[in-house]
Amino acid sequence: MTKVFLKKKVSRRVENGHPWVFGNEVGKVEGPLDGGDIVELLTHDGRFIGRGYANPKSQIIVRLLTRNKNEQIDENFFLERIRSAWNYRQQIGYIENCRLIFGEADFLPALIIDKFNDYFVLQTLALGMDIWKPAIVKALNTIFSPKGIYERNDVPVRELEGLPQLKGFLSEPFDTTIIINENGLQFRVDIENGQKTGYFLDQQDNRRAIRHIVKDADVLGAFTYTGTFEIHAAHYGAKSVVGLDISPSAVEQANANASLNGYSDRCSFQAVNAFDVLKQWSKDGRQYDVVMLDPPAFTKSRENIQKAITGYKEINLRGMKLVKPGGFLVTTSCTNLIQPEMFLEIIQMAANDAKRTLRQVVYQTQASDHPIVWGLENTHYLKFLIVQVL
Numbered sequence: 001m002t003k004v005f006l007k008k009k010v011s012r013r014v015e016n017g018h019p020w021v022f023g024n025e026v027g028k029v030e031g032p033l034d035g036g037d038i039v040e041l042l043t044h045d046g047r048f049i050g051r052g053y054a055n056p057k058s059q060i061i062v063r064l065l066t067r068n069k070n071e072q073i074d075e076n077f078f079l080e081r082i083r084s085a086w087n088y089r090q091q092i093g094y095i096e097n098c099r100l101i102f103g104e105a106d107f108l109p110a111l112i113i114d115k116f117n118d119y120f121v122l123q124t125l126a127l128g129m130d131i132w133k134p135a136i137v138k139a140l141n142t143i144f145s146p147k148g149i150y151e152r153n154d155v156p157v158r159e160l161e162g163l164p165q166l167k168g169f170l171s172e173p174f175d176t177t178i179i180i181n182e183n184g185l186q187f188r189v190d191i192e193n194g195q196k197t198g199y200f201l202d203q204q205d206n207r208r209a210i211r212h213i214v215k216d217a218d219v220l221g222a223f224t225y226t227g228t229f230e231i232h233a234a235h236y237g238a239k240s241v242v243g244l245d246i247s248p249s250a251v252e253q254a255n256a257n258a259s260l261n262g263y264s265d266r267c268s269f270q271a272v273n274a275f276d277v278l279k280q281w282s283k284d285g286r287q288y289d290v291v292m293l294d295p296p297a298f299t300k301s302r303e304n305i306q307k308a309i310t311g312y313k314e315i316n317l318r319g320m321k322l323v324k325p326g327g328f329l330v331t332t333s334c335t336n337l338i339q340p341e342m343f344l345e346i347i348q349m350a351a352n353d354a355k356r357t358l359r360q361v362v363y364q365t366q367a368s369d370h371p372i373v374w375g376l377e378n379t380h381y382l383k384f385l386i387v388q389v390l
């Protein structure tokens with residue numbers, strides 16, 4: 001097996017548990033180094049650190065899979081890793097739907113698997129993981145006997161790894177519009193054409209957090225996608241709910257989800273640009289008891305971070321202006337490029353501009369089936385805040 005030695009003077013990040021080795025941290029390589037190969041990683045003086053997969057074309061030249069010298073990377077390795085991730089999800093209370101594998105947080109870098117009851121959607125985002133797709137599918141079949149497995153590898157980041165974008169069945173074909181249960185409600189999930197893996201499981205616990213504040217409320221939701229937060233609001237007793245999303249197909253699904261749950265009388269969705277509409281409604285003097293915002297990341301790169309800051313600030317300012325005195329703002333950010341402290345600062349800046357005082361009700365992160373591993377900053381990405389707007 002090819003041996004990769006770290007430089008003498010590199011930070012102890014990798015030795016302390018981080019699974020990524022950058023190209024400029026490598027001192028020497030003994031043996032051939034081809035994309036996808038399993039290699040051994042050692043300190044500069046030859047101490048074993050772990051085994052992982054390599055890709056000399058990527059900035060991250062090695063991603064570690066194990067630190068156990070006795071553990072071989074083979075089919076059985078993937079079976080055991082996936083089994084152990086599933087045991088962990090069950091232990092913390094997720095049974096029907098969950099993110100089964102959250103990449104690095106489950107010690108399977110660049111692998112995402114979402115479980116929607118009997119259906120599984122996977123993404124292999126690096127070459128060294130993509131190669132093991134047959135072993136991963138075999139493991140899912142062994143553990144779950146699923147009704148269907150689908151790959152949503154139509155993700156641009158794969159191109160950085162020299163991989164094509166693609167999507168399709170990894171099992172016998174099945175009807176890719178499925179219905180899942182969440183918090184006593186039902187939602188249609190379009191596995192084939194929906195955003196990301198089809199559904200945002202990371203907010204599943206946060207959707208319950210709005211329960212008390214929406215009772216008898218007039219609610220405005222923006223960036224609704226398939227209407228999950230808004231239909232929860234109707235379910236928890238909101239008087240009226242209007243939801244906005246720029247995507248006509250998301251709005252169509254959201255309206256379908258509202259009628260699926262029997263809430264189309266109180267809950268409706270419109271395909272519009274939330275930035276424009278919130279501004280206009282504010283000018284028109286509209287006011288809501290609760291405003292909910294779940295915007296997209298606004299940027300994918302650190303260079304463009306200012307764009308994201310401006311986007312979050314602007315939309316939260318517009319949202320806050322629409323909240324009646326004493327009403328509530330529910331607001332989130334789903335990108336790890338905006339750190340938690342920075343997110344709270346942005347909300348504070350918006351409050352200053354709106355001349356409103358905020359009283360914190362709930363501040364939390366993604367659902368715990370997307371585990372945060374301490375020391376792996378990227379695993380802590382979602383911020384979810386409810387404030388009373390005075």
Ligand code: SAH
Pocket residue numbers: 195199200203222223224225226227228229244245246247250272273274275294295296
């Ligand atoms: N709240 C959703 C997830 C929202 S994802 C859930 O829990 O499932 C972000 C959404 O913002 C996407 O559906 C996208 O279509 C929408 N979006 C992006 N830009 C927008 C804009 N300017 N106005 C309205 N919606 C927008």
